[in-house]
Amino acid sequence: MSRRIILCDGAELARFWSRIGAGEIEVLTWVPREDEPRARPPGFHSLQGGLTVEGIEKLNPKAGDEFALVSEDLPFVRAAVAAISEVQPEAPVLLLSDRVDSEDLPDHPCLLRAGLRSLIRDDIDEEFAHLANLHRVVELRELVEPREKLGILLQPDPDPDGIACGYALRALLGRKRPTAPLISFGAVKRPENIAMIDALGIDVRTVTPDELDEFDGLALLDVQPTVFGENMPARVRSVDVVIDHHPERPGYDAVFRDIRPNYGATATILTEYIRAAGLDLFPRLATALVYGIKSDTQLLGRETSHHDMTAFAYLHASHSPALLRRIERPALPTSGLRALGRALANTEVEEGIHLLVLGRVGEEVIPQVADLGLQAEGAEWAIAAGIVGSDLVFSVRNVGYVRAAGDVVRAVVEGLGVGGGHRSMAKGIIPLKAFRKVYGSATRKQIRTALHDAFVKAIHGD
Ligand SMILES: [Mn+2]
Numbered sequence: 371m372s373r374r375i376i377l378c379d380g381a382e383l384a385r386f387w388s389r390i391g392a393g394e395i396e397v398l399t400w401v402p403r404e405d406e407p408r409a410r411p412p413g414f415h416s417l418q419g420g421l422t423v424e425g426i427e428k429l430n431p432k433a434g435d436e437f438a439l440v441s442e443d444l445p446f447v448r449a450a451v452a453a454i455s456e457v458q459p460e461a462p463v464l465l466l467s468d469r470v471d472s473e474d475l476p477d478h479p480c481l482l483r484a485g486l487r488s489l490i491r492d493d494i495d496e497e498f499a500h501l502a503n504l505h506r507v508v509e510l511r512e513l514v515e516p517r518e519k520l521g522i523l524l525q526p527d528p529d530p531d532g533i534a535c536g537y538a539l540r541a542l543l544g545r546k547r548p549t550a551p552l553i554s555f556g557a558v559k560r561p562e563n564i565a566m567i568d569a570l571g572i573d574v575r576t577v578t579p580d581e582l583d584e585f586d587g588l589a590l591l592d593v594q595p596t597v598f599g600e601n602m603p604a605r606v607r608s609v610d611v612v613i614d615h616h617p618e619r620p621g622y623d624a625v626f627r628d629i630r631p632n633y634g635a636t637a638t639i640l641t642e643y644i645r646a647a648g649l650d651l652f653p654r655l656a657t658a659l660v661y662g663i664k665s666d667t668q669l670l671g672r673e674t675s676h677h678d679m680t681a682f683a684y685l686h687a688s689h690s691p692a693l694l695r696r697i698e699r700p701a702l703p704t705s706g707l708r709a710l711g712r713a714l715a716n717t718e719v720e721e722g723i724h725l726l727v728l729g730r731v732g733e734e735v736i737p738q739v740a741d742l743g744l745q746a747e748g749a750e751w752a753i754a755a756g757i758v759g760s761d762l763v764f765s766v767r768n769v770g771y772v773r774a775a776g777d778v779v780r781a782v783v784e785g786l787g788v789g790g791g792h793r794s795m796a797k798g799i800i801p802l803k804a805f806r807k808v809y810g811s812a813t814r815k816q817i818r819t820a821l822h823d824a825f826v827k828a829i830h831g832d
Contacts, residue, residue: 372434373397374498377417377450379441384411386487387440393495397429401446421449423456431458436501438494440486442469451476462505464497480508482646503646506628510643511543513610513626517587519549521577523606525593526556528574530566531635532592533558534662535613537572538640539591541655542647553577553585555598561734562665565700569693570658579603590614592636594629595622613639615666634670634678637662641681656688661697668792699738706735709756713739722750722772723825727818731756733763737797740765751829755821761787762805762817766796773829781828782821 374396378384380403387398388411398414401421410416419425431437435458439450447470454461455478462480472483482504484497514520522539524532536552543550552574558564567574582588582605589611595602596619612624615633630639637659644651644659663682667674670682702710706728713726724746726739736754743752744767751772755764766775775796782798783789786808789798802812809820 426457438464500646520587521585530665531662534658535591634674635663635666638681651688653690724749728756737765778828
């Protein structure tokens with residue numbers, strides 16, 4: 371188990387540390403100052419050999435151990451950083467000080483400064499969490515630095531979480547599109563996701579497995595190689611980087627691996643990296659990550675951890691509300707508004723269900739109409755249905771305390787088409803051919819009756 375080695379400058383700061391409550395994995399050491407009595411602060415032992423390379427060596431630091439320096443004195447901090455760098459160059463160092471300025475600090479790849487006396491115990495744990503994230507960033511940057519062309523591979527038909535992470539990783543590495551393109555084996559298809567890449571100006575290139583040869587580095591985000599199943603391209607079996615929040619799967623190699631299954635979104639991991647590295651959070655980047663977290667956690671609902679909440683709050687201050695609106699509420703074409711007008715003309719809420727049948731429309735209109743439909747008085751369910759190409763497509767929303775929308779839609783499309791979703795949002799697609807086979811025709815009236823009956827049955831039946 372890795373340790374936190376605490377080095378306090380003098381008895382006063384050591385006592386202060388004891389008072390705020392030392393953590394279990396902390397090794398408490400102090401260096402007595404000349405001008406103070408040598409009485410040992412409780413729980414501390416003095417650094418044998420003083421603040422020297424030998425002194426640090428005696429602590430026997432191992433890979434994975436972290437240091438904290440508690441001091442208000444620049445020469446102390448400098449000497450400590452120099453000695454630690456000599457003994458364990460990779461070790462992350464947290465400096466807790468109110469007076470020592472970051473600018474005066476010696477060069478160190480993984481050094482983070484935080485305030486001291488203003489901190490309470492939880493804040494110190496949080497600072498250590500930032501330090502661990504900074505350490506990951508340092509490793510990541512070192513690893514991909516020599517790669518001329520890093521392919522950032524997302525899952526096929528990338529979702530907002532994956533897209534946001536790709537964008538964030540590129541920023542974190544200080545790269546641009548030509549040397550770190552976002553790639554995928556399947557194009558972005560869902561209208562909401564197309565709205566996202568359009569609004570943010572992000573490019574996702576579709577590649578074939580053979581085309582991976584042009585990259586001398588590969589980073590997989592929000593996905594692990596095993597997702598490609600039996601057909602996993604050989605090139606993907608052994609990669610540089612995997613960062614993901616899905617459960618860890620064996621069967622591949624990655625030099626850098628950061629899998630956090632208790633996180634609601636991979637965008638949360640990338641946000642923590644960005645925060646720890648002190649990277650400028652420009653509005654486009656913050657907006658992408660906000661949307662990635664929102665969409666993967668159903669707006670901080672299901673499967674959200676406190677990490678996601680903290681990351682969301684951190685991003686929120688820098689995001690662009692106008693840009694986010696453009697992604698979440700893409701412009702409604704006038705033809706879509708007319709279809710909505712016709713559907714609203716004789717609308718009714720029956721048994722808590724508000725069903726709007728739009729006729730032939732652009733697919734992006736349907737989910738927006740479903741959102742709107744839920745505002746009707748008495749509506750617990752809103753369904754917007756329209757014809758797109760040769761399919762009947764419908765979006766479903768509910769108030770959240772009723773049966774899960776995804777389950778209901780799966781019951782409705784069973785044997786007819788495909789569908790699914792989450793607690794309060796879902797989508798279904800039924801080919802018109804299949805619909806006609808069962809219901810005879812696909813007139814607006816027939817669609818309304820058939821969908822209404824099927825939903826009543828699915829919502830109220832078992
Ligand atoms: Mn995800």
